[in-house]
Amino acid sequence: MTTEKMTVHKALAELKTMDARISKAIGSTAFVVANKHSNRKINGKPVSEFCEQAVSAYKSASALIRRRDAIKRAVVLSNAAAKVVINGAEFTVAEAIEMKNHGIVYQQQLLDQLAADYQQAQAEADKQNGKALETRADAYLKDLFGSSDPKNLSEEVKKARQDFIESQTYELVDPVGAYREMERLEKEINDFMVEVDAALSVANALTEITVSY
Incomplete structure (x- = not known):
């Protein structure tokens, strides 16, 4: 498990970039393709290289999603507890x-x-x-x-x-x-x-x- 501390400000700044990073990771390669048994390449790359890239992209996307969800969860919990005073009223x-x-x-x-x-x-x-x-x-x-x-x-x-x-x-x-x-x-x-x-x-x-x- 990965655990780290950060300010809410830093968390929000990172969250702003997460959607684009996740979309890029998901769209970077196909995860499953149909390929003729006799073909040794997929889109010009050896089958083994395609498999490595697909696994890497999947792990990257999954890790980014987990990180995004964890940051978002921590921010939501913090926002529900942290207090501010605005115009004399506490929120x-x-x-x-x-x-x-x-x-x-x-x-x-x-x-x-x-x-x-x-x-x-x-x-x-x-x-x-x-x-x-x-x-x-x-x-x-x-x-x-x-x-x-x-x-x-x-x-x-x-x-x-x-x-x-x-x-x-x-x-x-x-x-x-x-x-x-x-x-x-x-x-x-x-x-x-x-x-x-x-x-x-x-x-x-x-x-x-x-x-x-």
């Missing part, structure tokens, strides 16, 4: 990676949807209220009373105008407190993303793992 390295790759993505989607809904609702309210609403109120009074001139409005007509404006005013129905939640989510996302890469880099550089295979 395992695995939790921090999951949060960075998936959790924050969903938080950002939620923030984007809140912002889009809030902006759309506010724009619609602004469009329907203000001068546009005043104009509709004047048209309503003119249809109802024949005049919308403020100088000629009785108290009854003024009240009718005010009642119309109140009933036709657009308001935001915001049960979740969108603006407050947008501020909170944006701060959480920014604070996490500012610190997560540095925290993981430090942890990977300092954490040592044992690789056995």
Whole structure:
């Protein structure tokens, strides 16, 4: 059995090259071929040389796969145990990676949807209220009373105008407190993303793992 120690940083650097190395070893030769009994060569090489190369390539690929699996296993176990502190909160390295790759993505989607809904609702309210609403109120009074001139409005007509404006005013129905939640989510996302890469880099550089295979 081979046993060695390395930092997580070194392990991750090696893992980045392993897929290509394994694929190269697997594809370097055929492991089994059909050959006429009378042929003394395979692809221009003596049968014995082909056999040696096939066995060597198979052993190389198998060794690389075992090493890759052992390194990956050690990194996964380490990530589940090693701790980092990000924005005052403690995470395992695995939790921090999951949060960075998936959790924050969903938080950002939620923030984007809140912002889009809030902006759309506010724009619609602004469009329907203000001068546009005043104009509709004047048209309503003119249809109802024949005049919308403020100088000629009785108290009854003024009240009718005010009642119309109140009933036709657009308001935001915001049960979740969108603006407050947008501020909170944006701060959480920014604070996490500012610190997560540095925290993981430090942890990977300092954490040592044992690789056995």
